[in-house]
Amino acid sequence: MKKIWLILNILLFDVLLLSQNFSGNWINYCFKKKLTSGFTPYESTSKQSTISALYFPDCGDSVKIIYNFHETNWYKYIFVNDKCIETVKKHPFDKTKYRIWCDKIHEDSNLFLFTGNDTMCFSFYNQEFPSLIIPLELVNKKWLFGEYYYQKNKSYVKFQINGEIFGLNNYTTYQVAYDFQGPPDYDYIKFYYDNNLSKYDIYSWSFNNDTLVLSQIYIDKSFNFTIDTTQILLIKKN
Numbered sequence: 313m314k315k316i317w318l319i320l321n322i323l324l325f326d327v328l329l330l331s332q333n334f335s336g337n338w339i340n341y342c343f344k345k346k347l348t349s350g351f352t353p354y355e356s357t358s359k360q361s362t363i364s365a366l367y368f369p370d371c372g373d374s375v376k377i378i379y380n381f382h383e384t385n386w387y388k389y390i391f392v393n394d395k396c397i398e399t400v401k402k403h404p405f406d407k408t409k410y411r412i413w414c415d416k417i418h419e420d421s422n423l424f425l426f427t428g429n430d431t432m433c434f435s436f437y438n439q440e441f442p443s444l445i446i447p448l449e450l451v452n453k454k455w456l457f458g459e460y461y462y463q464k465n466k467s468y469v470k471f472q473i474n475g476e477i478f479g480l481n482n483y484t485t486y487q488v489a490y491d492f493q494g495p496p497d498y499d500y501i502k503f504y505y506d507n508n509l510s511k512y513d514i515y516s517w518s519f520n521n522d523t524l525v526l527s528q529i530y531i532d533k534s535f536n537f538t539i540d541t542t543q544i545l546l547i548k549k550n
Contacts, residue, residue: 333414334375334397338366338423338434339446352518353451353490354499363425365446366412366434375399376444377410377425381491383444441474449473451488456501456517460524460546469546477503480544483513500529515544522548 343364346356365378374386375397387399387410396413411426423434440449456471469479477486483503504512514529516539526544529537 333395333421333423334412335368335370337437337439337444337446338368339437339450340364341422341433341435344435344437344447344450347447347450347454352455352499353488354497357490363427363432365444366423366425367444367446375412378444378446381445447490448475451490455519456486456488456524459549461549463523463545463547480546488517501526522550524548 340362342358343356347353363377363379364381367376367378368374373390374388376386377384389397389399389412392398392411392413395415396411398412399408399410401409408428410428413424415422415424421436423436425432425434437447437450439446452471452473452475457473458471460469460471461467462469467479469477471477471486475485475487477483480503482505484507485504487502487504489500489502498516499518501515501517502512503515514531515526516529518525524546526546527542528540530540531537
């Protein structure tokens with residue numbers, strides 16, 4: 313009986329270990345390190361396409377590999393050992409197999425993903441909001457979250473961590489770009505009306521000390537970008 317109980321404990325420990333190693337949200341280590349060091353989303357992203365995040369459900373045998381912060385299909389995986397998994401071929405035309413393993417760097421848990429040509433490092437990110445498009449609130453917390461007032465009329469604007477906005481024109485939500493797309497050389501943000509994803513305006517954004525500078529961007533049918541010279545200046549409250 314004791315032997316059976318010992319075996320069950322070992323199996324339970326292994327299950328918990330596997331669950332801990334391969335669960336939750338994991339963000340590209342280089343992006344997170346740069347972003348938390350003060351670089352803007354544009355500065356923190358490579359100009360080339362890359363795998364930006366991994367998402368494991370609480371249980372199961374699948375992983376979502378997110379490219380440029382855009383969600384992809386699920387990849388089934390198998391365990392190689394207690395610290396390593398390998399994705400299974402999705403269909404005959406997809407020859408890609410990824411190997412993912414866990415390790416520790418300076419006592420922090422990390423995942424490493426081998427693509428066949430390159431190895432990338434991911435650090436665990438505990439998301440507050442249930443979005444797989446990582447890192448929604450990480451960017452918002454680091455840069456825009458908080459209260460502001462207009463430099464001209466002193467009325468207030470509030471950016472929420474979850475992407476809601478109050479007091480700026482008639483916008484209801486916002487989305488900072490961190491997906492390698494859009495106009496070059498600066499950061500930009502989308503402001504939405506009535507939570508309608510098809511109805512939005514695009515602005516460039518930057519900080520001048522405690523002042524958030526917003527300039528609207530207009531896009532023509534040829535996908536050329538023009539920046540409005542009129543700026544919205546919002547002073548951030550301490």
